Amino acid sequence: MASSKLFSTYKLGSIELKNRMVMAPMTRSRAIGNIPDDLIAEYYAQRSDAGLIITEGTSPSP
Secondary structure (H helix, E strand, O other), rough: OOOOHHHOEEEEEHHHHOOEEEEOOOOOOOOHHHOOHHHHHHHHHOOOOOOOOOOOOOOOOO
């Protein structure tokens, strides 16, 4: 399975992804005060093996 296309690089516009795995966004609403913090950075760092991560949104403040 290691030779599967899933694990091969992929060119997305000018960005080269290390594999074809994509982590979809999840609305977890953990950005207290609408400011991402170290906990959010750690969460995405733990999942950084995905070729592409689409991060969650944070609520805009007025």
